[in-house]
Amino acid sequence: MTLSGKAAIAGIGATEFSKDSGRSELRLAAECVSAAVRDAGLTPSDVDGLVTFTMDGNAEIAVARELGIPELSFFSRIHYGGGAAAATVQQAAMAVATGMADVVVAYRAFNERSGMRFGQVSSAAAHQVNTSGVDNSFHYPMGLATPAATVALVAQRYLHTYGATSEDFGRVAVVDRKHAATNPDAWFHGKPITLAEHQASRWVAEPLHLLDCCQESDGGVALVVTSAERARDLPNPPALITAAAQGSGPGQYIMTSYYRDDLAALPEMGVVGGQLWRQSGLARSDIDVAVLYDHFTPYVLMQLEELGFCGRGEAKDFVRDGALELDGALPLNPHGGQLGEAYIHGMNGIAEAVRQLRGTAVNQVGGAANVLVTAGTGVPTSGLILTAA
Numbered sequence: 607m608t609l610s611g612k613a614a615i616a617g618i619g620a621t622e623f624s625k626d627s628g629r630s631e632l633r634l635a636a637e638c639v640s641a642a643v644r645d646a647g648l649t650p651s652d653v654d655g656l657v658t659f660t661m662d663g664n665a666e667i668a669v670a671r672e673l674g675i676p677e678l679s680f681f682s683r684i685h686y687g688g689g690a691a692a693a694t695v696q697q698a699a700m701a702v703a704t705g706m707a708d709v710v711v712a713y714r715a716f717n718e719r720s721g722m723r724f725g726q727v728s729s730a731a732a733h734q735v736n737t738s739g740v741d742n743s744f745h746y747p748m749g750l751a752t753p754a755a756t757v758a759l760v761a762q763r764y765l766h767t768y769g770a771t772s773e774d775f776g777r778v779a780v781v782d783r784k785h786a787a788t789n790p791d792a793w794f795h796g797k798p799i800t801l802a803e804h805q806a807s808r809w810v811a812e813p814l815h816l817l818d819c820c821q822e823s824d825g826g827v828a829l830v831v832t833s834a835e836r837a838r839d840l841p842n843p844p845a846l847i848t849a850a851a852q853g854s855g856p857g858q859y860i861m862t863s864y865y866r867d868d869l870a871a872l873p874e875m876g877v878v879g880g881q882l883w884r885q886s887g888l889a890r891s892d893i894d895v896a897v898l899y900d901h902f903t904p905y906v907l908m909q910l911e912e913l914g915f916c917g918r919g920e921a922k923d924f925v926r927d928g929a930l931e932l933d934g935a936l937p938l939n940p941h942g943g944q945l946g947e948a949y950i951h952g953m954n955g956i957a958e959a960v961r962q963l964r965g966t967a968v969n970q971v972g973g974a975a976n977v978l979v980t981a982g983t984g985v986p987t988s989g990l991i992l993t994a995a
Contacts (some may be wrong), residue, residue, distance in 0.1 A: 608913060610885050613699035614837035614844035614995065617646025617830030619959040623793050626720040627824035635664040635715035636672040638826035642711060643673075646830040647841040650952040653830075655710030657697045658689045659951065662714055669713065680707035686860070687693035687724075688899060688982025691952030692990045696850035698831035703903050705765045708832060713825030714953045723822050727751045741859055752821055754902070756861035757984060758811035761904035764870040765813060768919035770854035772813050774926070775903040778938070779817045779931045779945055782900060786942025789968045793821060820901040820944040827953035829960070845960040848993040849885035853877030854986035862880070872905065875912040875980065876990040882978070883914075886991045893991075894974040895962050896936050897955040900943040905983040910936075913978070915965030932969055940969035952981050956990065963994045 619641025621627070621634050635940075643650060653933040656666040657680075666681040670947040684690035691714070698710035718724055732746040733739055750756050764770060783799045786792035799817060807816040837844035855873030857866045883889075888915070900906050907921035915936060916924040932937035941947045941958035948954055959977040961967040967974075974994070981988040 608846050608885065609699055609703055611834055611846055612703035612844045613831055614834045615695065615829050615956070616832050616837040616840045616842065616844050617642040617648065617993065618643070618828070618960050619643070619645055620827045620954065620957060621715070621867050623791065623823050623825040623950070625822070625824060627717055631715050631717055631721070632664050632668055632672065634717070634824070634826035635669050635713055638715055638828040639669060639711050639713050640673055642828035642830045645842065646832070648709060648830065649883060650675045652709045653711055654678060655698065655701050655707035657682045657694045657712045659683060659687070659694070659714055660685045660970070661687055662716065664715055667828045676767045680710060686982070686985040688901060688951045689985040689986065689987040691899070691956065691981035691990035692850065692979055693852050693981065695829060695831060695847065695956060695990055696852065697989060698975070699847045699850055700952050701835050702831055708836070709766070710831045711748065712831065713826065715822045715952050719822040719824050725752060725754065725819070725822055726991045735925045738836065738860065745864070750862070752811070753861055754814055755812040757902045757904065758814050760869055760984070761813050763901070764799070764904055767870045768922065770907065770922040772807065772815065772908065773801060774922040775813070776801050777816050778900065778903040778930070779804050782939050782943040782945040785932070785940050785969050786946025789942050789947060792942040792947040793823065794942065806878045808935050818903040820949045823825050823948040823950060825948055825950050827950045827957055828940060829956055834995070845963045845992040845995045846995050847990065848888070849882040849991040851878045851881035851885070852986070852988045853881070858986060870908070871918070872908045872912050872983050874987050875909050877982055878980070878987055879913040882989050882991050888976060888991060892976050893936065893978045895940065895959070895971050895977045897959050897977060897978045898938060898985060899955065899982050900939060900945050901949070901950050901982060903945070906938070909980055909983060932971060935955040935973045940967055940971060955979055957990050959990070963992060
């Protein structure tokens with residue numbers, strides 16, 4: 607049995623991306639789900655499944671009530687923050703492929719800038735009465751109490767081990783902001799940056815500059831998943847779910863797995879990548895666009911290595927020759943990514959992948975037929991390969 611090609615993303619929807627939405631997270635969820643359902647040419651009464659993140663504050667039944675979805679035969683939540691993004695689509699696809707539901711909407715909505723800011727120190731994270739609280743209690747008192755601080759530890763080791771430089775991280779930020787600058791929906795529309803500006807931006811947690819770190823955003827994104835057969839009869843070209851995977855690595859912790867022999871690696875993304883290549887039967891050279899989770903620039907370089915686009919320690923050379931440009935060997939985040947468009951826990955990246963396959967993206971990559979999407983790194987993660995029907 608295989609999941610490949612059995613389901614497709616048939617609709618996408620989003621709110622505007624802002625720093626102060628001025629409305630509740632539930633309303634944001636209802637808006638983006640409603641927009642995605644309309645985009646698919648369906649009505650709320652067609653929806654019988656909902657999937658989101660464990661971190662989402664909007665219960666499935668609350669979203670169903672707000673939209674008038676009469677019944678749910680499937681609902682699911684995925685853990686580990688941004689690592690859940692692609693896995694929500696995987697869960698929806700599995701439900702559709704096994705007949706548990708006909709139309710499943712994956713959603714994520716939050717006020718992450720005007721409400722709870724994920725990038726700040728949260729003592730509650732170390733006080734949780736569960737194993738995550740125990741894990742956090744080991745490093746929070748040592749000062750590793752923000753995502754940037756934990757990633758900085760790995761980034762410093764990566765620089766030391768492979769001879770990369772802060773400028774190599776900066777090249778990712780420059781490309782993302784270049785693409786965001788021509789995307790009217792991006793928060794940083796019209797605001798590209800130079801490598802010199804990246805280098806001059808203040809330290810957040812050395813070696814991470816401010817411009818190595820993703821935004822904090824308000825907004826919501828939703829994706830409608832149904833069978834490939836049904837999707838072909840709907841208004842927009844479907845994005846076939848050719849591969850979908852989750853992965854956790856050895857000695858896994860959150861953001862930084864401190865006790866691994868090799869700190870400068872993301873083996874969980876290697877687990878995901880192996881599944882994606884096996885399920886899809888595609889080679890790296892078949893990928894036309896890469897939408898890589900870019901909450902912190904060092905993890906983009908490390909993903910390129912784990913996914914096999916270059917060897918270990920070679921991503922610095924890969925990004926120096928223009929490979930990530932729209933006309934390069936592996937166009938990166940044409941929407942601007944989470945560094946440039948918005949940080950919606952990776953869901954906006956999946957929506958961009960669908961637009962690339964439809965041929966409707968603002969920064970359209972010519973002939974895009976296969977798009978790779980990854981979810982949050984440093985945590986148990988997930989990924990997709992979406993293909994034009």
